[in-house]
Ligand code: ADP
């Protein structure tokens with residue numbers, strides 16, 4: 001590889017909003033076989049909004065929003081924002097711990113509040129089976145169901161929806177046309193993930209994957225002899241971004257993702273990815 005052609009290539013990329021940390025990512029990109037896309041904030045806008053709530057206990061939303069006020073998760077922002085709109089007063093939080101890939105646990109005015117996934121509720125022995133049908137209905141419409149428990153009792157369910165970026169579908173079709181295998185990987189539940197994947201015509205979905213497991217998935221695909229690119233925006237994507245042959249961060253994402261990645265897309269338009277691969281193919285052809 002001539003250093004000059006690589007420099008020209010990365011320069012062209014930068015002009016288009018594709019920032020390479022080092023020339024070797026540009027050299028590598030034409031070999032990519034599989035591309036893993038995170039869902040929230042990568043395929044979708046990452047600005048979820050509350051669409052439905054099921055209140056089973058007094059002040060459910062106040063407890064949930066107070067606890068979520070400490071969290072930096074996009075779902076947390078949606079819930080806090082909704083409570084604000086509804087002019088629901090917040091309570092003081094005595095302690096808080098994030099449960100990565102699942103939700104959180106907090107002490108809010110002396111009461112134990114648990115917010116998050118079904119799995120989390122199961123772990124804490126909180127009964128919710130009587131609402132299963134309702135949950136499934138939300139999820140089939142692509143909504144993420146956030147369950148709220150107060151003092152060991154299910155207190156409510158908050159359904160949150162995130163919409164796909166206008167550019168995602170076109171980007172994914174372009175990647176497929178370049179011959180890449182396109183997959184979605186997410187910590188969210190299977191039904192919600194499949195609804196979103198269907199909208200953008202992604203055929204392979206890995207759902208309910210924890211952050212460390214995202215990196216394991218990359219490693220597993222690599223063991224099958226595939227060169228893997230991972231695209232993500234969150235702290236939870238960082239291990240996979242580091243493990244991938246090429247880690248691609250969304251410019252609107254977290255600092256951790258950007259610092260870990262080999263390439264950053266300014267503004268987060270996924271159409272930059274097929275452009276980047278074409279740029280790599282062209283650059284490497286000139287070299288040979
Ligand atoms: P993703 O891979 O889609 O970015 P995460 O790994 O961050 O998702 O989280 C996985 C799931 O855990 C979310 O879909 C949500 O159901 C739950 N979760 C995580 N953090 C929170 C939170 N602060 N409040 C409510 N639910 C949460």
Ligand code: MG
Nearest residue numbers: 038040041234
């Ligand atoms: Mg994300």
